[in-house]
Amino acid sequence: MKYKIADIIVDFDVLHPHLGNQIKDYVYDGNEKTNLHVRFTDQFYEDLRKYYPNLSDDTLEYMYLGGEFYSTLVYFNGMMLHSSCVVYNNRAYLFSAPSGTGKSTHTQLWLKRFPGSYILNDDKPAIRLSKNGIFVYGTPFSGKTNLQQNKRVPIGGICVLERAETNSITRVSTEDAIFALLNQTIRPYKEDELDKIMNTIDILVREVPVYRLKCNMETEAAEVAYNGMKGNTDNEN
């Protein structure tokens, strides 16, 4: 079946419920040509089961179709950022950190504090550069939860999240921004894919402010984050 994810047309056979439920809103019945066609063979699954004996076919399907999608995204001036992405006032704010730091916990504070805000993708939003600006897309690959929407939103800012006693936000250096982005995406094995990602990062760190947020779990953390980031949303779309 065809799906349209981040304006990329994919043709997947989704057989299992995890991805099956999350990808429903992305079904595509138009005539644009398919950009990515994936069919996993029985042999492929059999090999994976040997390699990951503790993972279900449901999880393997979710992981590997996600991997195929995000590898393709790289060729469309895009990249995945491992982050929780919240939208407020039509701007997408991405909070990135290693697993377990509290990305989702932080963006949930936004939902509490800012009525009308919503989660675009709670784990792996897609960023794409285009002539009209830089956009963040919801994708069906949102981790264990189904917190994602099939929408495209202008980017507001990117934030590296760290836990702390008190809340504060600062811009990071260009070097730190490059590292932060490269460190929380899928590092490709192939040189040309890495080259594409570096081209995307080159534009991103020039155009999009990257911050470091030190935060606790009070709603004040959401206020500090928003007040620090909102002033720089000048890429009107």
Place this chain on the structure above:
Amino acid sequence: MKTKKGFMLRKVADKNVVVPIGQASVDFNGIINLNDTGAFLWSILSKGCTYDELVSSVLSEYDVNEDIAKHDIDVFLKTARDADVIED
């Protein structure tokens, strides 16, 4: 001596960064930031060279006396060897 296989030198937003690729990215989880001189040394080293060739490359590129050039190269090589990104 030569930079280890699997590192890509790139200019990103006017910064020189070296990024590991393939197997190297498994062993080296990070990026290397270089100033312009560091990037120059890296690009010479990436093709493979002797110490003396590196010194003469620097002397022909930069207006600097040989002792200072050697000192700066030594500092660079020590840092790079400590990071385990150069092989002899």
